[in-house]
Amino acid sequence: MSDMRAGQAVIELLKIEQVRHVFGIVGSTFLDVLDVLYDDKSVEYINVRHEQGAAFMADGLARVSGLPAACLVTAGPGATNLITGIAAAYVGHSPVVAIAGGPPLGHYNKDAFQELDLVAMLAPVTKLSIRIDSPQRIPELFRLALRTAMTGRKGPVFIDIPRDVLNDQTVTAELGEPSSYRPLYASQPSPEAIADAVSVLRTSRRPLMLVGGGVTWAGANDLVRQLSADFGWPTITAYGRNDAVPNDDPLYVGPLGRAGSPEAATACRRADVLLVVGSRLGNFTTFYDDRYIQPATRIVQIDIDSRDLGRTYPVAVAIQADAGGTLAALRAALGRAGMARTSDEWRHEIGDLRTTRHARLVAERNLASSPLKPQRVYAELRGALPPETIVALDAGAAPAYGYDRLHFSRPRTFLTPLDLGTLGFALPAALGAKLARPEAPVLAIHGDGGFLMNVQELETAVRHGINAVTLVMNNNAWGSEKAYQKHFYNERYVGADLGNPRFDRLAELFGARGYYVEHPDQIGDVVRSALGAGAPAVIEIPIDPNEFPAPATSARRRGKEA
Numbered sequence: 319m320s321d322m323r324a325g326q327a328v329i330e331l332l333k334i335e336q337v338r339h340v341f342g343i344v345g346s347t348f349l350d351v352l353d354v355l356y357d358d359k360s361v362e363y364i365n366v367r368h369e370q371g372a373a374f375m376a377d378g379l380a381r382v383s384g385l386p387a388a389c390l391v392t393a394g395p396g397a398t399n400l401i402t403g404i405a406a407a408y409v410g411h412s413p414v415v416a417i418a419g420g421p422p423l424g425h426y427n428k429d430a431f432q433e434l435d436l437v438a439m440l441a442p443v444t445k446l447s448i449r450i451d452s453p454q455r456i457p458e459l460f461r462l463a464l465r466t467a468m469t470g471r472k473g474p475v476f477i478d479i480p481r482d483v484l485n486d487q488t489v490t491a492e493l494g495e496p497s498s499y500r501p502l503y504a505s506q507p508s509p510e511a512i513a514d515a516v517s518v519l520r521t522s523r524r525p526l527m528l529v530g531g532g533v534t535w536a537g538a539n540d541l542v543r544q545l546s547a548d549f550g551w552p553t554i555t556a557y558g559r560n561d562a563v564p565n566d567d568p569l570y571v572g573p574l575g576r577a578g579s580p581e582a583a584t585a586c587r588r589a590d591v592l593l594v595v596g597s598r599l600g601n602f603t604t605f606y607d608d609r610y611i612q613p614a615t616r617i618v619q620i621d622i623d624s625r626d627l628g629r630t631y632p633v634a635v636a637i638q639a640d641a642g643g644t645l646a647a648l649r650a651a652l653g654r655a656g657m658a659r660t661s662d663e664w665r666h667e668i669g670d671l672r673t674t675r676h677a678r679l680v681a682e683r684n685l686a687s688s689p690l691k692p693q694r695v696y697a698e699l700r701g702a703l704p705p706e707t708i709v710a711l712d713a714g715a716a717p718a719y720g721y722d723r724l725h726f727s728r729p730r731t732f733l734t735p736l737d738l739g740t741l742g743f744a745l746p747a748a749l750g751a752k753l754a755r756p757e758a759p760v761l762a763i764h765g766d767g768g769f770l771m772n773v774q775e776l777e778t779a780v781r782h783g784i785n786a787v788t789l790v791m792n793n794n795a796w797g798s799e800k801a802y803q804k805h806f807y808n809e810r811y812v813g814a815d816l817g818n819p820r821f822d823r824l825a826e827l828f829g830a831r832g833y834y835v836e837h838p839d840q841i842g843d844v845v846r847s848a849l850g851a852g853a854p855a856v857i858e859i860p861i862d863p864n865e866f867p868a869p870a871t872s873a874r875r876r877g878k879e880a
């Protein structure tokens with residue numbers, strides 16, 4: 319046990335969880351915490367330009383590092399500005415610890431300055447939302463928050479600390495390791511569940527693994543590859559989870575779902591047993607209907623959380639456990655049961671789908687329009703990006719072409735807004751990613767609309783020396799929404815068009831590097847030099863304003879789809 323100031327207790331409790339960066343904007347409610355960082359340089363306060371940016375940065379850092387990440391903001395608007403980013407972390411199962419300093423305890427329920435019921439406002443987008451109303455409970459309640467964020471399905475938590483709980487208070491705290499207050503061991507599957515899964519898998523003729531983000535959180539990516547190699551099972555990935563499987567694996571077909579690969583969709587329709595590992599089978603992976611998953615397909619679903627087991631499709635076997643423990647147990651049990659490799663016929667079918675996809679993407683290198691089509695931009699990026707590159711995609715049409723067109727080699731290198739479709743996500747998420755892995759090249763991909771939603775964080779990047787690169791495909795429109803008006807409202811455009819400054823010059827005004835590229839042959843060189851520039855950089859590429867993908871979410875699309 320030792321005595322320390324309350325602000326120091328907050329920092330120490332975060333440091334135990336390897337938190338090295340705290341994101342936010344300075345506010346008078348929590349200066350006791352910030353003051354600790356004047357002397358303690360092991361934690362850096364990344365002071366941003368809008369709290370939404372802080373939340374996306376923390377989310378990006380948590381997704382890339384696998385560790386909890388923290389935001390520290392002030393009461394009222396400081397905390398409400400976080401909400402969209404915290405919602406993104408919630409949808410992304412990302413362990414962000416959001417902390418807001420609040421009005422003094424005696425001012426609650428008086429409509430005081432910057433007083434809002436933040437605990438209620440944050441509750442629906444967090445796993446836990448609490449107020450700490452006595453200094454002595456800071457250690458206990460921080461541990462509750464960290465346990466909640468890091469256990470089972472991970473996710474954000476919110477802590478409201480009234481300013482007088484921090485000001486000049488002393489806390490007596492024991493600073494034990496995480497193992498003293500939260501489980502570090504994975505939950506194992508029941509032997510009966512494994513036996514049932516084995517009997518379903520043994521009857522399959524065309525098994526297919528659908529690999530989701532839970533595999534990466536469980537660190538089970540290698541096990542997926544081993545199972546696939548042992549038994550010849552092909553793999554596809556869930557929406558936005560392309561990095562869960564090395565994309566050059568000969569049995570990987572592609573990403574399923576919205577803007578995904580048609581070949582992965584074909585493989586899914588052909589499968590008779592789907593082994594779903596760490597995926598919710600959510601909206602943009604499946605659309606909840608039978609366009610990919612056929613009614614006769616039997617599903618074995620593995621998830622850490624019972625909430626999503628059998629939630630959107632009936633399952634033959636539901637296994638609530640860690641993906642790693644389950645795949646290891648399954649592999650051993652299948653070996654004991656003498657499970658044969660899947661047929662040559664199925665593997666050849668998969669090989670043909672891979673060949674078709676490859677040829678389709680290679681052909682896009684010949685798209686030579688001016689302005690460029692986004693498809694051509696991705697063809698050039700595939701050749702230019704080193705395999706360890708981390709890519710953050712924004713929402714929007716031009717970024718969406720990337721779901722089927724980017725190549726991933728290792729886990730925790732693909733960050734997307736997932737089913738929240740949050741514009742403004744990519745640039746700040748990329749900054750968080752770069753802080754987590756400073757040695758890795760990091761690229762954010764934006765449309766012009768989404769880029770300007772958090773462009774102010776370029777200044778944060780310059781000031782803190784966070785050298786991520788942002789590529790903006792500019793069609794001077796909210797293109798993805800304009801596409802709906804084009805396809806379903808006879809091109810009657812309302813609220814769809816935008817005007818923009820030159821983004822390369824805007825970047826330079828911020829003190830970042832700026833590049834403007836019109837010719838496809840220059841893309842590779844510019845991307846390489848921006849990634850190596852040792853400074854934050856923005857690359858603007860004007861793109862064809864009439865190139866829209868068919869809108870994806872509408873039921874009206876069904877009839878038009880291959």
Ligand SMILES: Cc1ncc(C[n+]2csc(CCOP(=O)(O)OP(=O)(O)O)c2C)c(N)n1
Binds near residue numbers: 769798
């Ligand atoms: C915060 C937020 N506001 C609005 C939307 C709706 N929306 C989705 S895509 C899109 C257009 C994006 O435009 P841009 O970033 O320029 O990319 P483009 O589609 O033109 O490639 C809009 C407005 C959203 N997803 N998120």
Ligand SMILES: [Mg+2]
Binds near residue numbers: 765766791797
């Ligand atoms: Mg646009």
